[in-house]
Amino acid sequence: MTAAALGTAEWYRHFGTVDAPGSSPCYANWSLHIANDPELIARIDRWPYNKRQPLLMLAAARLLGAKVSAYPEFRAFLDEHWAEVSRTVMSRATQTNEVGRCATLLPSLEAIAAAEARPLALIEVGASAGLALFPDRYSYEFDDGATVTRLDPGASAELHAGSGEVPEPPVLRCRTAGPVPLPDSLPSVEWRAGIDLNPLDVRNPDDVTWLEALIWPEQEFRRERLRRAIAVARQDPPLLVAGDLNEQLLSLAEQAPPDAALVVFHSAVMGYVSADGRARFRATIQSLARDRSCHWLSNEGETVIIQEDGSVVVPEMDPGRLRGNFLLLHNGQPVAITGPHGQSLDWL
Numbered sequence: 001m002t003a004a005a006l007g008t009a010e011w012y013r014h015f016g017t018v019d020a021p022g023s024s025p026c027y028a029n030w031s032l033h034i035a036n037d038p039e040l041i042a043r044i045d046r047w048p049y050n051k052r053q054p055l056l057m058l059a060a061a062r063l064l065g066a067k068v069s070a071y072p073e074f075r076a077f078l079d080e081h082w083a084e085v086s087r088t089v090m091s092r093a094t095q096t097n098e099v100g101r102c103a104t105l106l107p108s109l110e111a112i113a114a115a116e117a118r119p120l121a122l123i124e125v126g127a128s129a130g131l132a133l134f135p136d137r138y139s140y141e142f143d144d145g146a147t148v149t150r151l152d153p154g155a156s157a158e159l160h161a162g163s164g165e166v167p168e169p170p171v172l173r174c175r176t177a178g179p180v181p182l183p184d185s186l187p188s189v190e191w192r193a194g195i196d197l198n199p200l201d202v203r204n205p206d207d208v209t210w211l212e213a214l215i216w217p218e219q220e221f222r223r224e225r226l227r228r229a230i231a232v233a234r235q236d237p238p239l240l241v242a243g244d245l246n247e248q249l250l251s252l253a254e255q256a257p258p259d260a261a262l263v264v265f266h267s268a269v270m271g272y273v274s275a276d277g278r279a280r281f282r283a284t285i286q287s288l289a290r291d292r293s294c295h296w297l298s299n300e301g302e303t304v305i306i307q308e309d310g311s312v313v314v315p316e317m318d319p320g321r322l323r324g325n326f327l328l329l330h331n332g333q334p335v336a337i338t339g340p341h342g343q344s345l346d347w348l
């Protein structure tokens with residue numbers, strides 16, 4: 001993460017006060033205790049900077065069997081398993097593949113398909129296991145407080161899903177506010193592909209176990225929808241290219257069918273990319289839009305909106321409104337504030 005090079009204790013305190021409360025009381029509690037535990041912070045500081053990320057350490061401990069508990073028990077677990085925790089932290093990265101984010105992208109994807117009057121070709125950069133590449137194969141419930149709008153994949157998605165039993169899709173639930181252009185149906189996706197530094201494979205049991213460990217302890221509903229999404233993806237695993245998004249995007253885009261409307265999108269990725277890398281990516285998207293025509297959906301958190309030099313990508317946006325949330329931009333224009341796990345969509 002490039003997030004303004006927080007000190008480690010500060011990073012855990014931020015995670016415990018901004019990111020975790022409301023989603024995981026256990027992680028919030030552990031993180032705040034870790035922030036005040038200089039001996040543990042000194043141990044974490046022996047890892048390279050990008051390995052000190054709270055979620056990575058907590059997920060490694062959970063993978064190794066740490067149970068929801070009071071801090072002293074967790075601390076004892078860490079002492080007992082520190083070598084294995086370190087090994088896991090060094091060999092893995094935070095690659096949470098949050099399928100719930102499809103709900104916040106869906107209205108934009110369907111609006112693009114409708115405006116272009118043709119099916120979509122999707123490229124996700126920073127795709128992890130590629131679960132967000134199947135927005136046409138999941139069910140959705142959008143709730144504006146008065147009405148729940150349900151959308152289900154149609155028969156065409158089942159045909160695409162290949163032979164064998166069609167798995168029950170996850171239901172992605174999302175609270176909406178403002179004039180969200182809710183679609184009547186799911187977009188038609190002709191082609192899908194992703195890029196990741198380290199693509200995870202939905203057919204590999206170790207990768208699947210790690211994806212489950214990345215889900216916060218109390219969020220059983222996220223684990224359940226992850227399992228269902230993995231079952232959907234396993235029927236027809238996506239094309240995933242290993243490499244840097246800046247190196248791979250143009251050659252992958254050349255493989256997209258020319259008759260489809262190309263959409264390049266990303267969620268929770270640019271926080272891992274330097275300011276220079278992000279600037280290069282913006283330039284690549286612009287050249288792609290010029291040469292081939294493409295749409296760009298960016299769904300990223302406040303660390304990306306506020307640049308390393310202190311300037312803000314979207315100057316008119318009040319950063320207080322974004323705290324703990326993501327901003328969705330379509331071709332660089334802000335369209336919505338989104339819940340980081342796809343739980344809410346507040347249209348601007």
Ligand SMILES: C[S@@+](CC[C@H](N)C(=O)[O-])C[C@H]1O[C@@H](n2cnc3c(N)ncnc32)[C@H](O)[C@@H]1O
Nearest residue numbers: 095096097098126128196197244245267268272
């Ligand atoms: C937090 S995960 C998010 C995954 C997925 N976008 C989602 O929303 O579920 C971030 C992913 O970005 C990938 N990533 C980070 N930097 C990258 C880069 N420069 N090029 C390609 N992938 C990158 C990581 O490997 C990781 O899988």
